[in-house]
Amino acid sequence: MLNKYTCLEKLHAVRTDEIVVSMMSNAMPWAALSDGPLDFASVDTSMGHGADFALGVAMAQPHRRVIALNGDGSMLMCLGTLVTMAQYRAENFTLIILENGTYEVTGSQPVPGAGTVDYAAIARGAGIENVCSLTNDSEFDAALQQHVSGVGPQVFVWKIEPTDEGIPRPTLPIKERTERLRTALQET
Amino acid sequence: MNTLSTSALIDAFRDQGVTHVVGVPDNGSRRLFEVLWETDDIEVILVSREGEAFGLATGLHVGGSTPLVVIQNTGLLEAGDAFRGTPYNMRIPLVMLIGYRGFGGHREGGGRIDTAATFLEPTLDAWRIPYVFADPADIKAQLSQAFDTAKSTSLPSAVLLTMHTE
Secondary structure, three states, rough: EEOOOHHHHHHHHHOOOEEEEEEEHHHHHHHHHOOOEEEEOOOOOOOOOHHHHHHHHHHHOOOOEEEEEEEEHHHHHOOHHHHHHHHHOOOOOOEEEEEEEEEEHOOOOOOOOOOOOOOOHHHHHHHOEEEEEEEOOOHHHHHHHHHHOOOOOOOEHHHOOOOOHHHOOOOHHHHHHHHHHHHHHHOO | OEEEHHHHHHHHHHHHHEEEEEOOOOOOOHHHHHHHHHOOOOEEOEEEEEEEHHHHHHHHHHOOOOOOEEEEEHHHHHHHHHHHHHHHHHOOOOOEEEOOHHHHHOOOOOOOHHHHHHHHHHHHOOOOOOOEEEEOOOOHHHHHHHHHHHHHHHOOOOEEEOEEEO
C-alpha cells in the first residue's frame, strides 16, 4: 500500500506549471504543499464533479497539463466522467484516483465496493488506454514522471492506506478560488 | 406544433461566441444535436448524466471557453447538487437550454400530467435561475438576453424549450 502524503510530496516534487485540482481528503494535504493560483481545491462545490470540472479545464486549455486528484468515493459518484474522458481524449489530462476504500472526511465509512471494485478495469472498460494501478513505492516511483508528461487521457490508481483527514477548509472561499484560477489562466 | 429553427438557434450561439455545447439530447433537442454534429466551429460534448454537464461546462468556462448546456428538465432535476456546487457556487455565467418535457399537458391542458413539467418552474424559482420561454420569432434576442443576464449576475440563466427543434 502507498502512503498518501508521501505520494503527494513526490508528485509535488515533479510538478512544474500544471493545474492541480484536488478534492475532499486530498485537498488540504495538497494545499499544504502548494496553494497557488494553479491549485484549485474542489471543495464547497459538488462531490463527484471535481473530475469533470478538471476535464473541462483541460479541454479549454489544451496546451497545459491538468491533474485531477480524485478520491474513490468521488469517482463512484460520477463514473460517467471516465467515458467522457475516453470519448474526447484530452491528451493533457491526468486523472488520479486515490483509492483508500473510505469516505475519509465523514469518518471513514466504507465506500460501496470497497476492496472489490477494480477502478483500473473500469477505466479501461470505459475506453481509456493509458491506465496504471500503483500499489507500492517502487511502482509509484517508476511511474511518477508519467503523471506530468504521459499522453492523456491517462488514469493512475493509487492504492493508499486510509488516513484520518478531517473536513477540508480551504483558505479562500470558493468564489475567490475560482476567480484566482480563471485569472491565472487568462494571464498565461 | 410550433418548432424552433435549428439554424436560427445555432446562429444565435455563434453571436454569443459559444464554443462548446455540453449535454444530453432529448426529443426536443434531437435535431439541434444532429446539426451541431455536422458543425465545425461548435464542439458537442455528450455526457452520461446531466450533473456531469454542469461540472464540465464550469471547467470549460474557467479555462476560457464559452460553453452552453443543453439538457431536459428531467436531467436538471437530477443534477441539482452539481448545479448548486459548480456553476452556482463558482459564479459562472452559464446559459442553459432546458427541454420542457410535458409542457403541452401542463400548460395547455393536454390531459396527461407529467411531473417533469409540474416540478420544473417551481424548481427554477427555488434555485434562483432566471428563465424565459423560447420564442421561434425572437430566439436570437432571447439568447442574447440570457447571456446578458448571466454575465450581469455572474450566475446561470435558462431558456426553456417548449417545442422541438427542426
